[in-house]
Amino acid sequence: MNQAEMVAILAKRVQTVEERIQAACRRAGRGRNEVQLVAVTKTITPEVAALLPELGVLDLGESRPQELWRKAELLPKSIRWHLIGHLQRNKIERTLPLISLIHSVDSLRLLDALEADACKRGQTLPVLLEINVSGEQNKHGFPLDNLNDVIARVQTLKHVRAQGLMTMAALDADLETCRQTFFWLRGLRDCLRAGLEPMHSVEHLSMGMTNDFEVAIEEGATLVRIGSALFANLPEGAA
């Protein structure tokens, strides 16, 4: 497997996903420009991920901060990095300078720590709030029952800007259950948008992965996080 062959395989995967996104947008009467693909690179090497920019894929997502650091160091600066997994507070300082958007703010303690760090840097920091809509235990995200506390806290922030919500459907959920989860998140977004200060422009809905992204787009996703459909079972010995 040489690099040109790997690029050809990736190009085909990207094109297939792109066509599926376009078809879902058409079904939903939405513009293709309303949905951003985030390619989740957690299962591939930095060498393979480095081939993505030339295919026009510049938004990359990682779920582990350390892996994001490692890839960010090796890959072009043109990439926009998305953190989509749990961020421990002791990793904030190293992560923030690299990141375009954190999708996975999942506790008040983390919100406070991010605010403190962004304040120190004099930066505004866009984030999404991860919501545990499906209510599974052992899953990150704010539970639906303490959202009033979350909203009250978000109102006090000066540097962290809540720009939307993120969720994952329940493991092994069928598509109709996924759809209900996404429908819920959208309703929640609309409520928050009406209730929060305009500086928190709660617009984004980060929802939809390989198994459910088309349903998510039909329900209003603005960011889809796709890994396996792009990168599962790539040939060995790439690049």
Ligand SMILES: *Cc1c(COP(=O)(O)O)cnc(C)c1O
């Ligand atoms: C791994 C991961 C994805 C991508 O999942 P696929 O099913 O491989 O597309 C999306 N979001 C999060 C939070 C993930 O950890």
